[in-house]
Amino acid sequence: MASLLLKDICKVYPGDVQAVSDFNLEIADREFIVFVGPSGCGKSTTLRMIAGLEDITGGELYIGESLMNHVEPGKRNVAMVFQNYALYPHLTVYENMAFGLKIRKVPRKEIDTKVNEVARTLDIAHLLGRKPKALSGGERQRVALGRAIIREPDVFLLDEPLSNLDAKLRAQMRTEISKLHQRLGTTFVYVTHDQVEAMTMGNRICVMKDGFIQQADTPQNIYGRPANLFVAGFIGSPQMNFMDATLRKSPDAYYLELSHSAHARLAVGERNSPLSSYIDRPVVIGVRPEHLEIGRAAAGSGAAIAGTVEIVEMMGAETYVYVDCGELSLRVRFGGEAPVNAGEQVRVAVNESKIHIFDPETGVRIP
Amino acid sequence: MGKKPSINLKSRERLVSWAFLAPSFIGVMVFFIIPFIVVILYSFVDSPITKDFVFLDNYAALLQNKSFQTAAKNTLTFSVIAVPLSVLLALGLAVLLEQKIPLKSQFRTFFLSPIMVPIASIVLIWQVLFHQNGTVNLFFSNFGADGVDWLKSDYSQIVIVILFLWRNLGYHMILFMAGLSHIPNELIEVARIEGASSWAIFYKVKIRYLSPTILFVTILSIINSFKVFREVYLLTGDYPYGPLYLLQHFMNNMFRSLDYQKLSAAAVLMAIVITALIAILFIAENRYGKDVEG
Amino acid sequence: MRGKKRRVIRIVLTVFSVVFAVGFLLPTVLTVTNSFMSQTEISASYGAVFGGDSESYISDTVHLKLIPDLVSLSQYITVLFRSPEYLLKFWNSVILVVPIVVFQAGVAAFAAYSFSRYRGRFREILLFAYIILMLMPYQVTLVPNYLMSNWLNILDTNWSIWLPGIVSPFSVFLLTKFMRRVPVSYVEAAKLEGANEWQIFSRIYLPMCKGILYSVAILVFLDYWNMVEQPIILLSDMEKYPLSVYLSKINSEEVGVAFAVAVIYMIPPLLLFLHGEKQLIEGIGQSEGIKG
Numbered sequence: 001m002a003s004l005l006l007k008d009i010c011k012v013y014p015g016d017v018q019a020v021s022d023f024n025l026e027i028a029d030r031e032f033i034v035f036v037g038p039s040g041c042g043k044s045t046t047l048r049m050i051a052g053l054e055d056i057t058g059g060e061l062y063i064g065e066s067l068m069n070h071v072e073p074g075k076r077n078v079a080m081v082f083q084n085y086a087l088y089p090h091l092t093v094y095e096n097m098a099f100g101l102k103i104r105k106v107p108r109k110e111i112d113t114k115v116n117e118v119a120r121t122l123d124i125a126h127l128l129g130r131k132p133k134a135l136s137g138g139e140r141q142r143v144a145l146g147r148a149i150i151r152e153p154d155v156f157l158l159d160e161p162l163s164n165l166d167a168k169l170r171a172q173m174r175t176e177i178s179k180l181h182q183r184l185g186t187t188f189v190y191v192t193h194d195q196v197e198a199m200t201m202g203n204r205i206c207v208m209k210d211g212f213i214q215q216a217d218t219p220q221n222i223y224g225r226p227a228n229l230f231v232a233g234f235i236g237s238p239q240m241n242f243m244d245a246t247l248r249k250s251p252d253a254y255y256l257e258l259s260h261s262a263h264a265r266l267a268v269g270e271r272n273s274p275l276s277s278y279i280d281r282p283v284v285i286g287v288r289p290e291h292l293e294i295g296r297a298a299a300g301s302g303a304a305i306a307g308t309v310e311i312v313e314m315m316g317a318e319t320y321v322y323v324d325c326g327e328l329s330l331r332v333r334f335g336g337e338a339p340v341n342a343g344e345q346v347r348v349a350v351n352e353s354k355i356h357i358f359d360p361e362t363g364v365r366i367p
Numbered sequence: 368m369g370k371k372p373s374i375n376l377k378s379r380e381r382l383v384s385w386a387f388l389a390p391s392f393i394g395v396m397v398f399f400i401i402p403f404i405v406v407i408l409y410s411f412v413d414s415p416i417t418k419d420f421v422f423l424d425n426y427a428a429l430l431q432n433k434s435f436q437t438a439a440k441n442t443l444t445f446s447v448i449a450v451p452l453s454v455l456l457a458l459g460l461a462v463l464l465e466q467k468i469p470l471k472s473q474f475r476t477f478f479l480s481p482i483m484v485p486i487a488s489i490v491l492i493w494q495v496l497f498h499q500n501g502t503v504n505l506f507f508s509n510f511g512a513d514g515v516d517w518l519k520s521d522y523s524q525i526v527i528v529i530l531f532l533w534r535n536l537g538y539h540m541i542l543f544m545a546g547l548s549h550i551p552n553e554l555i556e557v558a559r560i561e562g563a564s565s566w567a568i569f570y571k572v573k574i575r576y577l578s579p580t581i582l583f584v585t586i587l588s589i590i591n592s593f594k595v596f597r598e599v600y601l602l603t604g605d606y607p608y609g610p611l612y613l614l615q616h617f618m619n620n621m622f623r624s625l626d627y628q629k630l631s632a633a634a635v636l637m638a639i640v641i642t643a644l645i646a647i648l649f650i651a652e653n654r655y656g657k658d659v660e661g
Numbered sequence: 662m663r664g665k666k667r668r669v670i671r672i673v674l675t676v677f678s679v680v681f682a683v684g685f686l687l688p689t690v691l692t693v694t695n696s697f698m699s700q701t702e703i704s705a706s707y708g709a710v711f712g713g714d715s716e717s718y719i720s721d722t723v724h725l726k727l728i729p730d731l732v733s734l735s736q737y738i739t740v741l742f743r744s745p746e747y748l749l750k751f752w753n754s755v756i757l758v759v760p761i762v763v764f765q766a767g768v769a770a771f772a773a774y775s776f777s778r779y780r781g782r783f784r785e786i787l788l789f790a791y792i793i794l795m796l797m798p799y800q801v802t803l804v805p806n807y808l809m810s811n812w813l814n815i816l817d818t819n820w821s822i823w824l825p826g827i828v829s830p831f832s833v834f835l836l837t838k839f840m841r842r843v844p845v846s847y848v849e850a851a852k853l854e855g856a857n858e859w860q861i862f863s864r865i866y867l868p869m870c871k872g873i874l875y876s877v878a879i880l881v882f883l884d885y886w887n888m889v890e891q892p893i894i895l896l897s898d899m900e901k902y903p904l905s906v907y908l909s910k911i912n913s914e915e916v917g918v919a920f921a922v923a924v925i926y927m928i929p930p931l932l933l934f935l936h937g938e939k940q941l942i943e944g945i946g947q948s949e950g951i952k953g
Contacts, residue, residue, distance in 0.1 A: 051849075051853060052852075052853075053849050053852070053853075055377060072852070073849075073852045073853045074852055074853060074854060074855030074856065074857075075855065078853065079853065080849075080850070080853050082846050082849070082850060084844070084846060086844070086846035086847050086849065086850040088847060088850075088851075088865060089869065090868045090869055091868075099851070099854055099856075099864075100853075100854030100855060103854055103855045103856050103860060104855055147850075147854075151854070380858065381779065383857075383858045383859075384774075384775045384778055384779055384858065385775070387771045387772065387774050387775035387858070387862070388771070388772050388775035388776070388784075390768045390771060390772070390828070391768050391769065391771065391772035391828060391830075391833055392772070392787070393828075394768065394824070394827065394828025395790075395791070395794065395828050395830060397809060397828075398805065398806055398809050398824060398825045398828055399794055399802065399805055399806075399825070399828075400790070400794075401805075401809075402804075402805030402806070402808045402809040402812075403804075403805040405805070405808060406804050406805050406808065460681070463674060463677065463678060463681075464678075466670075466671070466674050467667075467671055468671060468674050468675045468678055469675065474678050474681075474682055475942075476938060477682040477685050477686050478681065478682065478685055479934075479938070479942070480685060480686060480689060480934070481685055481688075481689070482883060482934070483883060483927075483930040483931055483933070483934035484688075484689050484692075484927055484930070484931075485886055485887055485904075485905060485908075485923075485926050485927060485930060486887050486889075486905070487887070487904065487905045487906070487907075487908035487909055487923065487926060488692055488908070488923035488924065488926050488927045489688050489689065489692060489923070490908070490909060491692060491695075491916070491919055491920060491923060492688045492691050492692050492695075493688070533684075533685065533688070536685075537685070538945065541942055541945045541946065542945060542946075544946070545945065545946030545947075548946070586796065590796055590798060593798035593799070593800065594798065594799070594890075596799070596889070596890060597887060597889040597890070600889055600893070600906075600909070601889065601906075601908075601909040602909075604909070614800050615799065615800055615890060618800050618803065618804075619893060619894065622803075622807065622894050630804055631804065633800070634800065634801050634804040634805075637797075637798070637800050637801050638797060638801045641796060641797060641798070641801070642793060645793070645796060
C-alpha cells in the first residue's frame with residue numbers, strides 16, 4: 001500500500017520528441033486515479049514510467065517514501081495489467097499466476113495456496129489448467145488481474161485493460177474492477193481513452209493532452225467545473241456545446257452577446273473580477289446538452305436561439321436532439337422522449353446559471 | 368530514501384545483452400571475419416612469408432589461369448541452368464499442391480523426402496543410372512541410340528542438374544507454399560468476384576505477392592548451386608571430366624599446392640561476385656515488389 | 662459441363678503428382694531395396710557398372726532392380742559384423758555432427774535473444790554481416806577457416822570442423838527472425854514480476870521457441886550430415902573422414918556393402934525427418950524471406 005508522488009516528471013524521446021512535460025501529481029494511498037486523454041497524450045507513457053518500463057528523463061518519482069527513478073521494474077513492487085494481457089502463451093493459467101512468485105523463490109506450498117485463493121476470488125479456479133489461447137477475452141482479463149493481484153503490490157497499474165472487450169463485457173468488467181479496488185484497498189492507477197470509464201471508476205481523474213496535465217480532480221469537479229476548453233469538450237457525452245460570444249456590460253449586469261446569427265443575450269449576473277477584464281472582448285461559452293431546453297418557436301425571450309431540428313437520436317432512457325442554428329450546431333439532451341421532430345422550427349433556451357466561460361485564446365476557464 | 372544504483376538501469380541491461388551475444392560474435396570474428404581480412408591482405412601480397420605488396424598481380428594471374436577459367440565457366444553454366452529451373456519447377460510444384468487433388472500432405476512428404484537422403488547414400492543409384500552401361504543408356508538403346516558415358520561427356524552437367532533438382536525442389540517448394548499461404552485471401556476473393564480468371568489472378572496478384580519469396584528462393588538456389596560440388600565429388604572423385612570441373616575443385620587444388628595467392632584472390636573475387644549478385648537481386652525486388660511489402 | 666472439366670483437370674493433376682512422387686521416391690526406394698540383395702545378385706546386376714568379382718556372373722547390361730530376386734541380409738551382416746570399419750566412419754559422422762547441431766543451436770539461441778531484445782546500430786550492422794556471411798559458399802569461407810585452423814594448430818583435428826560449425830550464422834539468422842516476433846509486452850510483464858535477463862530468456866523465450874529450435878536443429882543436422890567440402894580440406898587423415906565422404910570411396914568389390922551402408926547412413930536423417938516433418942515444414946515456412 002503506498003502513495004505516489006510525481007514531481008516535475010517529463011519524458012523526452014530521441015529526436016526531441018516531448019511525450020510528457022511538467023507532470024506534477026500526488027496520488028494518495030488507496031486512491032483510484034484514472035489517466036484519460038486522446039491517443040498520444042502521454043498517459044501510457046506516464047504509466048510506464050511509474051512501472052519502470054520507460055526511463056524518466058526528468059523529475060522524480062516516489063512510491064511511498066522511496067525515490068524510484070533508477071529502481072528496476074521488478075523491484076518497485078508494482079503490478080501491471082497490459083492492454084493485450086501479455087499472458088505467457090506456453091504456460092497454464094496456474095503457471096502464469098505463479099510465475100512472479102516462482103521468480104521470487106516463494107515456497108511451493110505457499111504459491112499453491114495463493115494461486116488457489118486468488119483464482120477463487122476472481123472466479124477463474126476452473127481455468128487453472130488451461131492455456132491462454134483456450135480462454136475468452138474476459139477470462140484472460142481476469143487471469144491478468146489475478147497475476148497482478150497475487151504479488152500483493154503497493155500499486156496497481158492498468159493500461160487500457162478493457163479496450164479489447166466488447167461493449168457488454170466492458171460494462172461488466174468496469175464494475176468488477178471497481179469492486180476489486182474496494183476489496184483490495186490498493187492504490188490503482190488506470191489509463192484509458194474512454195471517458196465513461198474515467199468518470200465511473202475513478203476517485204480522481206487526470207485529464208491529459210499532448211503530454212501535459214489539463215486537469216486533475218474528482219469526476220464531479222471535472223464535469224462541473226472543467227478547467228479549460230479541452231477538458232470541457234473531452235468529458236461528457238454528447239459533447240458540450242461551444243459558442244462564441246462577446247462580453248458586454250450594461251449598467252446593472254454583465255451579459256453575453258452571442259456572435260452568431262443567433263443574436264441572443266445571456267445574462268451572467270454579477271461575477272467576480274476575472275470577468276471584468278474581458279469586457280467588450282470575445283469569449284467562448286460552453287453549455288452542456290442537458291442544460292439546454294427546446295421550446296416551440298414563439299415570440300421568445302432574449303435567451304433563446306432559433307434553429308431547425310436536424311436529427312433526433314432515441315437512446316431509450318434519453319434522447320439527443322441535434323439542432324441546426326445557422327452557424328451553430330447545438331446538441332440538446334432530453335430525458336425520456338423528446339417532443340420534437342426533425343425539420344421543426346424550435347427555439348433553444350439556455351440555462352444561464354450553468355454556463356461555462358472560457359478564454360478564446362488560451363482555452364482556460366474564466367471562473 | 369531510495370537506493371542509489373551503482374550503474375544505470377539501462378546500461379546494466381545492455382551489458383548483459385552483450386554477454387548473450389558474445390559467444391557468437393567472438394566465434395564469427397575469430398573464424399570468419401578476422402581471417403577473411405587476412406585473406407584479403409594475402410590476396411594483395413606476393414606470399415605470406417615475404418609480404419611484398421603486389422597489388423592486383425594475384426588477381427591477374429588468377430584470371431589468366433586456365434583451370435580457373437574452366438572452373439568458373441563450368442560453375443557459372445551450371446548455376447545459370449540449374450537456378451531458374453529450380454525456381455520455376457518449385458513454383459510449379461507448389462501451385463500443383465495448391466489444387467484440389469487428394470492426398471496432398473502425402474505428396475508433400477514425398478516431394479520433400481530427397482532432402483533427408485544423404486547424398487553419399489544416393490550416389491550409387493545415380494551411378495547405376497548414368498554409367499556407360501547404366502540404365503539410362505539401356506533405355507535409349509531400345510530406340511537404337513548409342514549410349515553415352517554421361518558423367519564423362521559433355522552432357523555431364525545434365526546429370527548433376529537432375530540430381531540438384533531432385534534434392535532441392537522439395538525444399539524450395541515448401542518455401543513457395545509458405546509464400547503462397549501468406550497472400551491475404553481477401554485479395555484473391557475480390558479478384559474472383561470481379562471476374563478474373565484463375566490465370567489472371569495468378570499472374571497479377573499471386574506473383575507480385577510472391578516476389579520476396581521468389582527472391583529468397585533464387586538466392587537460396589544460387590547458394591545451393593555452389594554446394595553441388597558435393598554431388599560431383601561423390602560421383603566423380605578428385606579429378607572430374609571437363610564440364611564437371613568446378614570452382615571448388617580448383618580451390619582444392621590450390622589448397623593442396625598451398626598456393627595462397629590464388630586461393631586468397633579467388634576467395635575474395637567470389638565474395639565480391641556473390642555480394643554483387645545478392646545486391647542486384649535485392650534492388651530488383653525492391654523495384655518490383657515494393658508495394659506489396661506489408 | 663464445368664464440373665466435368667474440373668474433374669478432368671483434377672485427374673490430370675493427380676496423375677502428374679503421382680508421376681512426380683514416383684520420380685522423387687524412386688532413387689531412395691531403390692537404394693533401400695537393393696541393400697537387401699546378396700553379393701552374387703549385385704555382381705550380376707551391377708557388375709556392368711561397377712565391375713564385380715571375377716568369379717561371379719556379370720550380365721552385360723545393367724539390371725536396375727526394384728525388388729531383389731532373393732532377399733538377403735548378407736550385406737548388413739557383413740557391415741555390422743565383418744567389416745566394421747564402415748561403422749567407425751559412421752561414428753565419425755556422429756561425432757562431428759552432433760556437437761555442431763547442439764552447440765550451434767545453443768550459441769545461436771543466445772545471440773538471437775540479444776538481437777531481438779535490442780536493435781542498436783551496431784547490432785543491425787552485425788546482423789547484416791551475418792546474413793552476408795551465411796550466403797557465402799564454401800569456396801569463400803573455407804579459406805579463412807583453413808587459415809585460422811592452421812594458425813590455431815587444429816588442422817587435421819575435429820576442432821577445425823566443430824568450431825566454425827558451432828559459430829555459423831545460419832541458425833542465428835533463423836532464430837532471430839522468429840524471436841523478433843515475440844511481442845515485447847511479454848518481456849515487460851516478466852520484468853515487472855522481477856525476472857532478470859537470464860530468466861526471461863530461459864523461461865519465456867526458449868519455451869516459446871521450441872518448435873523453431875527443433876526445425877533449425879534438423880536443418881543444421883541435414884546440412885552437416887552431408888558435409889564434404891570441409892573434411893576434404895581440413896582433415897588430411899582419411900581415417901577421420903565422416904561417412905558422407907568415405908562412402909564414395911567404395912571400390913567395385915564392395916558395391917553390395919555400399920548399399921547397406923548407404924541405408925544405415927540414411928537412418929538418422931530419416932528418423933529425424935519422419936519425427937519432425939511438421940516442425941521442419943513450419944520452420945522452413947518461417948524462414949521464408951530475408952527481409953523482415
